[in-house]
Amino acid sequence: xxxxxxxxxxxxxxxxxxxxxxxxxxENGSLETTVTRAKELxxxxxxxxxxxxxxxxxxxxxxxxxxxKEDVVKKLFDEISPSFSERNGGYxxxxxxxxxxxxxxxxxxxxxIGFEKKAASDDKKASKKAKVEEPKAEASEEKAAE
Numbered sequence: 001x002x003x004x005x006x007x008x009x010x011x012x013x014x015x016x017x018x019x020x021x022x023x024x025x026x027e028n029g030s031l032e033t034t035v036t037r038a039k040e041l042x043x044x045x046x047x048x049x050x051x052x053x054x055x056x057x058x059x060x061x062x063x064x065x066x067x068x069k070e071d072v073v074k075k076l077f078d079e080i081s082p083s084f085s086e087r088n089g090g091y092x093x094x095x096x097x098x099x100x101x102x103x104x105x106x107x108x109x110x111x112x113i114g115f116e117k118k119a120a121s122d123d124k125k126a127s128k129k130a131k132v133e134e135p136k137a138e139a140s141e142e143k144a145a146e
Contacts, residue, residue, distance in 0.1 A: 005040050018044060023068045025092075026076055029115035038094045038108040045112070049091045052081030083114060 007014050018037075022044050025031045033041070048067065051059050055077055063073045084091055090113070097107040 003040070003043065005036055007037060007040065019066055019068055022048060022066065023072050025110060025112065026067065026080065027069065027072045030109060030111035032097070032107060032109050034100075035094070035096060035106045035108040038110040041110055042092045042094055045110075046089060046091050048076060049081050049084055049112075050089070052076045053085060055081070080112065080115070 007017075009017065018040065021031060021033065021037065021041050025041060025045055026048065031038075031041070044066075048063060051063055060073060060077060063076060064070065067073050067076070093111055093113050095109045095111070097109055099105065100107050
């Protein structure tokens with residue numbers, strides 16, 4: 001049952017940690033953490049994305065109660081949730097990575113489904129822009145030298 005894991009922390013510390021991790025996950029698209037934390041994050045993140053699908057003022061205020069950054073809430077309601085409008089749940093994926101070197105804790109990568117494709121395409125667009133801008137910069141330097 002989601003929400004029953006105590007993760008070895010008092011309630012206020014556990015909720016603070018989960019709020020920070022959900023905010024980071026929604027902001028960046030993926031997060032590496034332990035398997036038990038990832039499973040707990042999955043349910044909370046799915047609830048936040050479902051909340052974002054309603055796109056009302058009350059829903060935004062509810063999301064702001066849990067998510068720690070206003071720009072992440074804006075991103076949730078403007079970009080993330082609309083991309084899942086046809087999907088009913090299962091917005092995140094947990095991939096097991098193996099044991100952590102220091103203490104042997106089982107690690108996992110939790111990511112928002114479909115977000116990695118957008119991030120990869122954004123990186124490609126940025127690299128193409130940089131390549132296009134380089135020759136222009138060289139041409140302007142040559143004109144300045146003349």
